[in-house]
Amino acid sequence: MTRHILLTGGCGFIGSNFVRFVLRERPGYRVTNLDALTYSGNPENLADIEADSALRDRYRFVKGDIRDADLVQKLMGECNALVHMAAESHVDRSILDARPFVETNVLGTQTLLDGIRRLKHAGKLAGDFRGVHVSTDEVYGSLPLDRPELKFTEETPICGNSPYAASKAASDLLVQAYHHTFGLPLCITRCSNNFGPYQFPEKVIPLFVTNLIEGRKVPLYGDGLNVRDWLHVEDHCEAVLTVLEKGVPGEVYNIGGNNERNNKELTHSILKAMGKPPEMIQPVTDRLGHDRRYAIDPRKLETKLGWRPTRSAWPQALEATVRWYVENPQWWQRVKSGAYRQYYEQQYGRR
Numbered sequence: 001m002t003r004h005i006l007l008t009g010g011c012g013f014i015g016s017n018f019v020r021f022v023l024r025e026r027p028g029y030r031v032t033n034l035d036a037l038t039y040s041g042n043p044e045n046l047a048d049i050e051a052d053s054a055l056r057d058r059y060r061f062v063k064g065d066i067r068d069a070d071l072v073q074k075l076m077g078e079c080n081a082l083v084h085m086a087a088e089s090h091v092d093r094s095i096l097d098a099r100p101f102v103e104t105n106v107l108g109t110q111t112l113l114d115g116i117r118r119l120k121h122a123g124k125l126a127g128d129f130r131g132v133h134v135s136t137d138e139v140y141g142s143l144p145l146d147r148p149e150l151k152f153t154e155e156t157p158i159c160g161n162s163p164y165a166a167s168k169a170a171s172d173l174l175v176q177a178y179h180h181t182f183g184l185p186l187c188i189t190r191c192s193n194n195f196g197p198y199q200f201p202e203k204v205i206p207l208f209v210t211n212l213i214e215g216r217k218v219p220l221y222g223d224g225l226n227v228r229d230w231l232h233v234e235d236h237c238e239a240v241l242t243v244l245e246k247g248v249p250g251e252v253y254n255i256g257g258n259n260e261r262n263n264k265e266l267t268h269s270i271l272k273a274m275g276k277p278p279e280m281i282q283p284v285t286d287r288l289g290h291d292r293r294y295a296i297d298p299r300k301l302e303t304k305l306g307w308r309p310t311r312s313a314w315p316q317a318l319e320a321t322v323r324w325y326v327e328n329p330q331w332w333q334r335v336k337s338g339a340y341r342q343y344y345e346q347q348y349g350r351r
């Protein structure tokens with residue numbers, strides 16, 4: 001079966017890796033990327049795809065907002081699959097101002113779902129339509145450090161602690177409601193922390209690596225003992241595609257790397273990969289409400305759909321990611337300086 005995927009948020013970190021992954025792995029597929037180009041949306045992430053004449057027929061970028069009901073409905077009517085990644089995604093920003101998180105993650109997701117519902121009602125939704133809502137392990141809340149046997153399963157109750165996590169949890173509930181009430185064939189994926197190329201340098205790994213290249217210290221929150229489960233972004237992309245192609249509508253699938261590290265361990269691994277001394281660590285005040293530990297039980301996806309991570313093994317995968325930032329200073333320097341914000345107008349003119 002061929003697919004024309006409407007991807008939301010394709011100019012972000014995971015979205016841009018997903019475009020590249022799908023075009024490479026599924027020669028029959030096409031992708032329409034709907035992205036509003038917020039601060040974390042960077043069309044330079046896909047400059048190589050846009051410049052590739054062999055791929056141009058299979059990829060289209062549309063600048064637009066998932067809260068634009070008419071646009072969403074028009075684009076959805078041209079596609080037969082949805083991968084919904086557009087979101088406000090950074091916990092620290094949600095602590096400073098939760099409103100954009102509610103506007104995009106909650107209201108935006110509801111607008112998207114309503115567009116699909118209307119198309120279905122009008123008999124204009126593709127008969128073979130399938131969709132995936134890309135969510136996060138953060139909707140499950142926090143696990144204690146002294147119970148290493150505990151992991152999040154798909155049955156773990158929702159308990160989003162940060163405004164970001166709460167807004168993603170709300171979007172998950174809306175997706176489930178539209179499946180239950182209107183029969184929309186949608187799955188939800190909940191993934192652990194991603195790492196890899198093109199991650200906006202506000203998230204811990206690219207922030208620390210680029211700070212160190214610039215000779216600056218790295219701000220480690222609190223006691224540094226908070227644990228995250230790290231998965232390479234391409235493993236995440238493969239898992240999302242697997243769920244799109246083989247998932248049972250209405251089901252939730254956890255995605256994780258069985259790769260738990262605390263932040264101190266992560267920071268020392270980055271320092272080692274870059275040949276930097278421990279004195280470059282700057283302990284700073286802890287994040288408000290900082291979740292202690294995330295850990296995913298990915299067995300449902302592994303046993304039911306046959307997915308397994310193959311690109312996430314440490315330290316090699318982390319070292320390769322560090323190398324990518326070291327070897328691509330033009331990418332992150334343009335992000336940190338804000339120059340990437342001009343790229344769209346230079347390429348497409350003012351719209």
Ligand code: NAD
Binds near residue numbers: 034035
């Ligand atoms: P990102 O911040 O790098 O990218 C988000 C993209 O969405 C940007 O391109 C932005 O322009 C776009 N966007 C934001 N608001 C929009 C709107 N209203 N309309 C259209 N486009 C809009 O985020 P990311 O890290 O790539 O995360 C992608 C998705 O994966 C998110 O839904 C996030 O919750 C989820 N997720 C991320 C991680 C992670 O570790 N980064 C882990 C699990 C799940």
Ligand code: TYD
Binds near residue numbers: 091220263
């Ligand atoms: P982050 O990359 O923001 O992802 P998330 O909050 O979604 O897990 O942070 C990962 C971990 O790193 C988290 O425990 C907070 C910590 N952290 C720091 O110690 N210093 C920093 O400057 C940042 C951004 C994060």
